[in-house]
Amino acid sequence: MHNKLTVVSMSQEKKELIISKANALIQKSGYAAMGMRELAKAVGIEAPSLYNHLQSKEEILNQTCFTLGRKLLIALEEVNDIYFDAEQKLRTAIRNHVEIITHDLSAAYVFIHEWKHLSEPSLSEFKQLRDKYEAGIREIVEAGEKEGIFKETDLKFATLSILSAVNWIIEWYKPEGTMTPIQIAEKISDFILQGLTRDKRFN
Amino acid sequence: MHNKLTVVSMSQEKKELIISKANALIQKSGYAAMGMRELAKAVGIEAPSLYNHLQSKEEILNQTCFTLGRKLLIALEEVNDIYFDAEQKLRTAIRNHVEIITHDLSAAYVFIHEWKHLSEPSLSEFKQLRDKYEAGIREIVEAGEKEGIFKETDLKFATLSILSAVNWIIEWYKPEGTMTPIQIAEKISDFILQGLTRDKRFN
DNA sequence: CCTACCGATCGGTAGG
DNA sequence: CCTACCGATCGGTAGG
Numbered sequence: 337m338h339n340k341l342t343v344v345s346m347s348q349e350k351k352e353l354i355i356s357k358a359n360a361l362i363q364k365s366g367y368a369a370m371g372m373r374e375l376a377k378a379v380g381i382e383a384p385s386l387y388n389h390l391q392s393k394e395e396i397l398n399q400t401c402f403t404l405g406r407k408l409l410i411a412l413e414e415v416n417d418i419y420f421d422a423e424q425k426l427r428t429a430i431r432n433h434v435e436i437i438t439h440d441l442s443a444a445y446v447f448i449h450e451w452k453h454l455s456e457p458s459l460s461e462f463k464q465l466r467d468k469y470e471a472g473i474r475e476i477v478e479a480g481e482k483e484g485i486f487k488e489t490d491l492k493f494a495t496l497s498i499l500s501a502v503n504w505i506i507e508w509y510k511p512e513g514t515m516t517p518i519q520i521a522e523k524i525s526d527f528i529l530q531g532l533t534r535d536k537r538f539n
Numbered sequence: 540m541h542n543k544l545t546v547v548s549m550s551q552e553k554k555e556l557i558i559s560k561a562n563a564l565i566q567k568s569g570y571a572a573m574g575m576r577e578l579a580k581a582v583g584i585e586a587p588s589l590y591n592h593l594q595s596k597e598e599i600l601n602q603t604c605f606t607l608g609r610k611l612l613i614a615l616e617e618v619n620d621i622y623f624d625a626e627q628k629l630r631t632a633i634r635n636h637v638e639i640i641t642h643d644l645s646a647a648y649v650f651i652h653e654w655k656h657l658s659e660p661s662l663s664e665f666k667q668l669r670d671k672y673e674a675g676i677r678e679i680v681e682a683g684e685k686e687g688i689f690k691e692t693d694l695k696f697a698t699l700s701i702l703s704a705v706n707w708i709i710e711w712y713k714p715e716g717t718m719t720p721i722q723i724a725e726k727i728s729d730f731i732l733q734g735l736t737r738d739k740r741f742n
Numbered sequence: 743c744c745t746a747c748c749g750a751t752c753g754g755t756a757g758g
Numbered sequence: 759c760c761t762a763c764c765g766a767t768c769g770g771t772a773g774g
Contacts, residue, residue: 366656369571372769384770385743393769449652453569493726500707501700508699523696531730575753587754588759596753 351389354379358396359442367397367450398458404447405465407436412472422480427525433502434521444506473498486532498528554592557582561599562645570600570653601661607650608668610639615675625683630728636705637724647709676701689735701731
């Protein structure tokens, strides 16, 4: 029993290694340009051996896009369940998003930019997941308006501003840099909230 | 004489048609995934005939990245020459950027995301061009601080926020939408300036 | 996990 | 601008 479980989990570990190496290569040169031979070399095996762990090249894309998408969505739903105040919700949601994205930059890159290489029906499923996440962010902004904390804004525009700020991070974030993910999240939150918060003088 | 000029400019037009069709295909599926046969079909000729207009596939990437990069940089330098006030400079720079990017979304996509497929020495040249542009935006923010119009901020962070807002547009902008590029630019400027402007009460 | 190998497709050239 | 074609490389399979 113990033996079998070990084998299963070792196999799982190897698969995760392959996917993580793949994401790094995809971040460097894009999904289409990443070759399975190149990936095999990075892993330290021959190309056909990859197919003992994967059904196809696209499985890598699927795994990464949906794992990260679900992770982000669950974190967002938790925020909506736990917190009451819209500002607190938004700050926590932004912090979660930044932490998830900076935790694995390569995976984040694949999630943000390479999902379009998914084929149907995964492509449509993925778009739904994304839309749901965007809707969750929009709901927070909407709640802030209703609470009278945020001024009335173009909901769509505010949501896009938030997503652009948190997703653009992957274009410049370096783990060796001086700012921690939490500090980055705080700065982004301050910046966004300054644009959203109703001026205190009028309350 | 007239004849020769006509031939040259017709040839130039065809090349531009090819590059524009190519950018649309690259936006859809990425540079590496775009095939020269697919491109030829979109243009209405056979694949080998493309090479009467292009030296190589990469020439498409080169043309688009550097044409757009120079266009953006020239617009930014003009702003710095003409205007005095930092707020005016920033608003105009953002408006120019948004107008250039929305004018040809496919080209903008290639410029923003696909430049990494350039090979040396073009790759290094391109990075220099980008850095120069980023430095130009940062200078405006810096000028605003010195003028006492903007509060002191993390320069790097403010610059990245501006670039993230204006570049994220290509992920959602649809020409059929209700907002014009100028309106989008205005909203972004308002949003950014709200985060940057020194509170009037303390002046 | 490997060796041997498949058909398909890639960017690009020769020659007209 | 076309037909005919090149070597290289692609994702993936058979069989052990």
